[in-house]
Amino acid sequence: MELQQQAEGFRNEGMAVASLSYDSAAILKDFAERKKIAYPMLSDPESKVIKAFGILNTNIEPGTMAYGVPFPGMYIINAHGVVKAKYFEDDHRERYTAADVLTREFGGDGAAKTTVETPHLKLTYSASDAGMMPGARTALILDLELTKGMHVYAPGVQGDYIAIDWKMAESKGWLAHPAVYPPSKTMHLKAIHETVPVYEGRVRLLRDLTIGQQAALGPLLGPDRSLTVEGTFRYQACDAKECYPPKTIPLQWTFHIDPLDSQRAPAALQHKAQ
Amino acid sequence: MRSLWLFGTALALASWAWCADDRPRLAPVPKADQNLTTGPAVGARIPPFEAVDQDGKPRTFDTLRGPNGLVLLFVRSADW
Numbered sequence: 001m002e003l004q005q006q007a008e009g010f011r012n013e014g015m016a017v018a019s020l021s022y023d024s025a026a027i028l029k030d031f032a033e034r035k036k037i038a039y040p041m042l043s044d045p046e047s048k049v050i051k052a053f054g055i056l057n058t059n060i061e062p063g064t065m066a067y068g069v070p071f072p073g074m075y076i077i078n079a080h081g082v083v084k085a086k087y088f089e090d091d092h093r094e095r096y097t098a099a100d101v102l103t104r105e106f107g108g109d110g111a112a113k114t115t116v117e118t119p120h121l122k123l124t125y126s127a128s129d130a131g132m133m134p135g136a137r138t139a140l141i142l143d144l145e146l147t148k149g150m151h152v153y154a155p156g157v158q159g160d161y162i163a164i165d166w167k168m169a170e171s172k173g174w175l176a177h178p179a180v181y182p183p184s185k186t187m188h189l190k191a192i193h194e195t196v197p198v199y200e201g202r203v204r205l206l207r208d209l210t211i212g213q214q215a216a217l218g219p220l221l222g223p224d225r226s227l228t229v230e231g232t233f234r235y236q237a238c239d240a241k242e243c244y245p246p247k248t249i250p251l252q253w254t255f256h257i258d259p260l261d262s263q264r265a266p267a268a269l270q271h272k273a274q
Numbered sequence: 275m276r277s278l279w280l281f282g283t284a285l286a287l288a289s290w291a292w293c294a295d296d297r298p299r300l301a302p303v304p305k306a307d308q309n310l311t312t313g314p315a316v317g318a319r320i321p322p323f324e325a326v327d328q329d330g331k332p333r334t335f336d337t338l339r340g341p342n343g344l345v346l347l348f349v350r351s352a353d354w
């Protein structure tokens with residue numbers, strides 16, 4: 001469903017999208033009509049393709065209704081049939097959203113941007129998804145645009161320099177994965193004969209956020225099932241002449257959390273224990 | 275010397291164990307998800323396949339892909 005919303009983003013990159021499951025074509029037809037899905041949904045009722053890929057869930061007993069399902073995941077395959085990237089979670093209740101994958105693979109832009117400007121930089125932050133289900137894994141995006149002549153220090157800088165630092169509040173309702181900092185430039189400070197890792201110009205930082213399950217989310221959800229996630233971005237900016245006092249910018253994302261979909265196919269089409 | 279070697283081995287084992295499960299988690303991995311396999315490695319070719327789509331039309335990688343490739347999502351079920 002969410003893939004349908006992102007299908008155009010992938011198509012713009014020359015990528016077609018398709019899904020595959022162990023459902024009958026009739027179940028898929030019903031689902032595609034209910035959810036208005038236009039991309040091909042492949043039916044693999046004997047799990048032949050799932051087995052050929054080597055991702056049959058072997059924890060499930062043969063003869064039970066769920067036997068034949070794969071470990072869920074997403075492959076990014078190039079035009080020659082070679083795997084370029086893959087996204088699997090070791091907890092089936094957690095899923096990378098298609099928008100997260102689109103952002104990570106092709107640098108897609110986030111939804112609902114917030115911009116903060118200081119004399120040293122412009123910070124625009126967003127997330128790949130605005131609405132998600134419990135267990136979704138989305139990308140948080142921080143785009144920095146440093147004022148001309150300004151630099152900030154990259155993580156790993158030695159000595160008294162203050163590196164940029166992106167922190168996320170901790171909660172039982174979500175899990176913030178480590179931030180991914182891009183490669184830095186090396187700056188040579190002639191006056192003191194030091195080289196330091198810095199960022200200048202435009203810099204994008206990414207980090208994934210996994211949304212918790214309904215039970216943990218319940219008490220945190222606001223009206224209309226909104227979830228607010230907070231963090232901070234700290235930096236110290238310097239130019240050729242001086243360094244300015246460190247600043248901390250508060251960050252706040254608001255997501256809409258959709259309830260899990262529990263609607264099944266019509267009774268006549270449903271999977272049955274064999 | 276021997277105790278130093280033992281200590282080093284213990285340290286290596288401890289850090290290996292830490293690396294093996296260093297990912298912070300929201301909840302323990304459910305039993306149904308153990309022994310996760312993720313199929314063809316990055317850089318490897320996918321196996322040839324054929325399957326019908328929701329309209330009953332047979333599809334292969336070549337009839338599905340776009341000019342730059344295919345995003346192929348494996349899901350558990352569209353039923354339950």
